[in-house]
Amino acid sequence: MSPSNRRTAAGSWRDRLNAWDTAVFxxxxxxxxxxxxxxxxxxxxxxxxxxxxxxxxxxxxxxxxxxxxxxxxxxxxxxxxxxxxxxxxxxxxxxxxxxxxxxxxxxxxxxxxxxxxxxxxxxxxxxxxxxxxxxxxxxxxxxxxxxxxxxxxxxxxxxxxxxxxxxxxxxxxxxxxxxxxxxxxxxxxxxLPAPGRPPAAAPSLPEGDGLVVVVNRESGSATAAAGLVREALPLATVVECAPADLTGCLEEAASTCVALGICGGDGTVNQAAAVAVRRGVPLVVFPGGTLNHFAYDLGIETVRDAAGALASGDAVRVDLGRFRPGPEGPEGYFLNAFSLGVYPELVRTRERWAPRIGGWPAGVLAAVETLRGGHPLTAELQGKQRPLWLLFVGNGLFRRVGPAPGRRHNLADGLLDVRVVHGGRSPGLRLLAAAVAGPLTRSPAHAAVRRHRVRIAGLTPGTPYAYDGEVGHSGTELTVDKLPEALTVYCPMRP
Structure with a gap:
């Protein structure tokens, strides 16, 4: 077809489309x-x-x-x-x-x-x-x-x-x-591909027979989630308790159950994980907090997800982060992250405002207040004294889902994701740059590396630290490492 014929044909099609469009309009x-x-x-x-x-x-x-x-x-x-x-x-x-x-x-x-x-x-x-x-x-x-x-x-x-x-x-x-x-x-x-985790043996409990679920009734949406647990697992025992009684409830439940269930936020799950490891029982996590990082990294976003894994007996082994000395003993544990610097102050401010205005607005307000009035801490990290705005130690390497690091593909990699934001002016800009840069980077403002152990010395006694949303206070030294594949937890298996 000649060029002039092609132009004529194209014009004819446009005319027909315009005529159809006008007629329908x-x-x-x-x-x-x-x-x-x-x-x-x-x-x-x-x-x-x-x-x-x-x-x-x-x-x-x-x-x-x-x-x-x-x-x-x-x-x-x-x-x-x-x-x-x-x-x-x-x-x-x-x-x-x-x-x-x-x-x-x-x-x-x-x-x-x-x-x-x-x-x-x-x-x-x-x-x-x-x-x-x-x-x-x-x-x-x-x-x-x-x-x-x-x-x-x-x-x-x-x-x-x-x-x-x-x-x-x-x-x-x-x-x-x-x-x-x-x-x-x-x-x-x-x-995203299913995170790589070693499978573990755990009993199949289709209706929850032998499962005891401890609910922190002051955590996020835990009370509503507890009702869903009762519907999905009618044979399970559900115990609701106040935060002050949580440790006792967990110890009592772990001594009699086949599997220990926990419903609450990351801090609540942290306590349950420590008890489950000591007692040698598998853990099932029902998301009931504000953020639920650990549950979401397991692929559990609803009570139905957890109940499905429990029914099929699908479970994995995951690492448990450890820091020494702990807040109330020789060692403490974390499932998600341990941090020093501005973040612990942010957590304290958020917890102060959350009951009045809600979790997310309180988080925004806390970030503004903390960055406006904060000062870098001084610590000896891996043998070198330096000012720090933030030291973040993740239990496993965090990867990106969207613009911010928020997901772990492997909860049993044996590694710590260590991120440091060095002291200096404009903490907000430095923290933002570190978040955008992500893992395994170095710059004058921040660094991100993998380690098996981190030693922190030269701390002022009483320096606040945060672990899984909870806040404690340090002595002059801290050592952070991991207990590899220490915890067995139910987890839905994606094909």
Whole structure:
């Protein structure tokens, strides 16, 4: 086919598409949409500048249970941002299509303020599709709730007469593509390979017979989770106790149970792990705190996840971090991380404010207060005296899920993830740089290395330290190491 014939054929296809698009638009304008006039224009206005989706994401993060809701909200907003950038920086300028003529659209449907940008593709449809797809990639449940709203926003753009149907379809396709493109760069939790952990022998307890679950009734969502435990495991014994009685309840439960269950936050799980190791019983973790780092690294995000592992007898061996001397004896333990510097003060401030304003707002307030008034500590680390804003020692190497290190792929690697933020001005900038740089890096402001043991000397007696969200106070020296594969814990096995 000659070049002139090809141009003629291409022009013919464009003409046909435009004719189809116009015909469908006219048909939609002339059709009655019962009850839509009270809903679709408002949805269309509410989605301006992404306000509807930002509000939805905030509601998901605040009202949803567990990290999955927060991840879904964050991925939805990030997907929306990618789609908006692609639409406004590239697509709108590449195809300059005029907006539809509004003559056929009833006045009651029209927007009070008409958009002034070009028509192709629909930015509202792209944002709606990107947000809904991003949410669904992390949480099918939230995705099912958001999808009808996203579809309604897309339809509202034709209903109000500001876009042709083809604009909306193209925008929606670009939005879906943006969400999947982001997933290619930042994998979802479900895409990541199952963490490597050595399997362990543990009894199968389908209905919880022989399981005693101790619940810290003052931890996060533990009380609500306890009700779910009773429903999922009717033969289990569930004991609710106050934080002051937790150690005694755990010791008593471990002396009679086949498996020890714990429902609470990371500090509560820490105490249960120490008892389980001493008593030689397997541990099952039911997330019931604010952050639940250890449970999530095991792949347990709901009571159902833990109950499934218990029913099938799937368990693994994991390392237990150790520091000496401990807060109340010769040694203490940590499942997630041990730290010195600004973080212990942040934990104390957060715990002071959390009962009044909630966990997440208290964390933000604590970070602001701590960084504004903090001072670096001086310590001798591995034989060298230095000022430090932060010393972080992770139980296993932390990797990234998104922009921040937050997941461990191996809970039995025998290693400590040691990160140091050196003293100096602008602690906030240094801490941010260390978080972005991630593991195994070095710079004048921070360093990250792997170690089997860390020795810290030259501390001022009473220096605060944090371990799994709890705070203790040091003497002049501390030694941090690990007990390899010391703890047996139930864990769902992903194929």
């Amino acid at each position: 006219q048909a939609a304008a002339q059709r009655r949409w019962p009850a839509a006039e009270h809903v679709l224009p408002r949805l269309s206005r509410g989605a301006n500048h992404g306000v509807l989706w930002l509000g939805t994401a905030a509601g998901m993060a605040a009202l949803g249970t567990g990290a999955r809701s927060r991840r879904a909200a964050l991925r939805g907003v990030a997907s929306l941002a990618v789609a908006s950038a692609a639409i406004n920086l590239v697509a709108k300028s590449a195809v300059r299509r005029e907006r539809p003529v509004l003559d056929a659209v009833p006045v009651i449907r029209r927007l009070k303020r008409q958009p002034f940008t070009t028509s192709f593709p629909s930015g509202h449809a792209a944002s709606a599709a990107a947000f809904a797809t991003g949410v669904a990639l992390e949480s099918k449940g939230w995705g099912a709730l958001v999808a009808p709203v996203a579809a309604s926003v897309a339809a509202s753009r034709v209903y109000t007469g500001v876009h042709y149907p083809g604009d909306v379809l193209a925008g929606a396709a670009l939005g879906v593509g943006a969400a999947f493109a982001l997933r290619g760069v930042v994998p979802t939790r479900g895409q």
